[in-house]
Amino acid sequence: MATKYSRRTFLKATGAVTAGVAAVSAMPEKFLSWAEEAGQKEMKQIPTFCELCFWNCGLIAKVENKKVVKVDGNPLSLRGRGRLCGRGNAALGALYDTDRLKFPLINTGKRGEPVWKRATWDEAFSLIAKKMSTIKEKYGAGALAFIYHGTGSSFWKHLLHAYGVTTFAAPSFAQCRGPRDIGFVLTYGADVGSPEYYDFSKSKYIVLFGSHLGENAHNSQVQDIVKGFSSGAKMTVVDPRLSNIASKADHWLPIKPATDLALLLAWIRIIIEEGLYDKEYIAKYATGFDELRAAVQQYTPVWAEAETTISSDVIVEIAHEMAQCAPNVCIGAGRYTTWYGDDTQRSRAIAILNALLGSWGREGGYFFPTGAKVPEYPGLPAYPHPAAELPKLDEAYPFALLQTTTSIKQTTISEKPYPIKGWFVYGSNLMKTMPDKQETIKALKNLDLVVAIDTMPVDFINYADVVLPECTYMERYDEFAVGKFKGMSEISIRQPAIEPLFESKPSWWMTKELGTKLGLSDFFPWKDGEEYLSKRCEAGGIDFAELKREGVIIKKGGNPYITADAQPEFGTPSGKIELYSKQLAEKGLDPVPQYTRHPVAPPGYFRLLFGRAPLHTFSRTTNNFMLTDLQKENYLWINAKEGKKMGLKDGEYVMLLNQDGVTANGRIKIKLTQRLRNDAVYMNHGFGVHSLGMSLANGQGIADDDLITHHAIDPIMGGTAMRGNFVKIVKGA
């Protein structure tokens, strides 16, 4: 076998890493300066973890002369197992992006039409502290809200809690996984975790609903599904589009969009009526079987065929296949689940189907995870209790376990039930993330303070009063990542590979400084980020030196499956799996999921579908020079036959107009394909950035979010369903 020479093996082979310049003389000219540099200084290897998505895979940064020259996966990391996805490998593109936010900025113009003034950190914090005090005096601390996504947000939560703030929300709940979390919590009293507790590597049968794993690059999960395949797992993928994972499946079901609940209810009915369910499991662990059975009688396979366009024979065949492989079956819960407005009910139907097959707590289904904990920093004062109990923001959505961005936005506009006057936004590009931009702008204009903590001059920055430039994940200490896995738990550390570039700073520093200005220094007794982490480790008996050296500490233990000795506990009111939910019934909501028909595209329009670009994370990476090299814009997938009928050519640019007459800013390239139904178009989310500061991303492709002017709200948990928009293709762009 030919030896593959990576740079590392090359240096190792020549001894350049340790032997200095002496070994260099025999090297070819082109490697000379490179190796000389490496030879003069020791190459450092710093383990840390990735933030290019929330999977947080362990990585090892290779540092020469204070420059990160490469990243590799940390073989010890359970989230990555020594591998990084395409985005994770582009860490240098994020770190060395010349468009990064470099110093604090204060907007001296209007909100949304910024005139930026470069500020010192002290000026920026003084302004924020002054405005916070004014808001607190006038309206109370309840008038401040925090919206966040990402690891460093925990420092801001701490600061704001200490200040008396009570309103916290993440788009990754109400615009993402909220429905599936709540659907599973209502059914099992537990959610499916992140990373999800799927036992794919042991599955005999896997079913995915619009969860395009591989394009949605959940690192270890993709590795698990590949293991499952190699051991002979069969798979069905339900998706209007032949996704990459669908192309590997035994069955691809190109379902009519928005009808998944019909298919699920038909499967539930078949499994019940043909007696294919796990009778012992249901008798022992579940409640509400008879009510479930009665409530799904109308959902016959023939009825489901009319709704979904999937033949009733195929529906029955797959139900039989699943049942044959039960309980080693995993019907995936999905991740991005805010689709059509009845999403918690669809997620509940998935949870119920898994229960009937007995897959919760069984090999190849959903395992019970092993948890880990790092204690809080010892001796911190208690957070203040707000003087008066504020009314619940999400009263209308009874199972919004987290507060929702939806309610924060609505409350900011209406000032009811109380005014919200200041937003802190961490790592969230709200212009692209929340539906209905005009409404978001209306809310932003009603605020007295908007603080953005970010690394890049993204679209949202233009609406901030003060911009605080955070250094990237490669330059900072941060919160731990604590992961629950099968028979193992993992604690990962983030530590700086190099010092922060420009004037950017980590969140532990920003919050300590601002906290001190606000008179909250008691809440920030640590000297620096390292001490903050080390004291917490000490309190929990965790070897900090080992953690720094290895990047992760793994603990084994815990039973992943139900056994005679290890019986499951369900955190529902009945202590059982709730096939029929009294909790929902009491709130006037369907106790068993019922099908609702959603609007279809008007003539001449297509349903707008969107999803992940394999080599990008939303708008996070659209300016990353290593990734724009691979994909710089998005494409409009359209069924080839349909496209040709309209005279469209592959690669031609078009514009898009939606059902409300709104045009997306920019143009998009047509991709004619046989891999999509003829009633929908599909594009990657994250592109169509409208921010001049993002020189590589600005104006590339079209933003799905420009076209999402309509959204339905999930009545159970307040999620915003964004797949109910329709677009018309306008030629001649």
Ligand SMILES: Nc1nc2c(c(=O)[nH]1)N[C@H]1C(S)=C(S)[C@@H](COP(=O)(O)OP(=O)(O)OC[C@H]3O[C@@H](n4cnc5c(=O)[nH]c(N)nc54)[C@H](O)[C@@H]3O)O[C@H]1N2
């Ligand atoms: N139209 C539409 N909307 C969607 C989706 C969709 O597919 N289409 N997807 C939904 C989903 S699944 C989710 S989870 C949400 C996610 O939406 P958001 O919560 O907005 O999360 P991201 O898009 O990951 O956030 C990106 C922001 O984080 C900044 N950032 C990156 N690294 C750092 C860092 O280290 N520190 C700080 N302070 N900032 C950083 C980036 O520059 C960028 O501004 O969006 C939802 N909204």
Ligand SMILES: Nc1nc2c(c(=O)[nH]1)N[C@H]1C(S)=C(S)[C@@H](COP(=O)(O)OP(=O)(O)OC[C@H]3O[C@@H](n4cnc5c(=O)[nH]c(N)nc54)[C@H](O)[C@@H]3O)O[C@H]1N2
């Ligand atoms: N590379 C990469 N990976 C990522 C991310 C990223 O930005 N980039 N983001 C991460 C985040 S936060 C999340 S939440 C996950 C999201 O990952 P997923 O949960 O997989 O969600 P989407 O990317 O929105 O899924 C889009 C798929 O749903 C299909 N679909 C559309 N409408 C329907 C329908 O009515 N029925 C069915 N059955 N299918 C439909 C689309 O055709 C597409 O294949 O990905 C994560 N992983």
Ligand code: SF4
């Ligand atoms: S899946 Fe990729 S982008 Fe996400 S944390 Fe892992 S390596 Fe980074």
Ligand SMILES: [Mo]
């Ligand atoms: Mo998400």
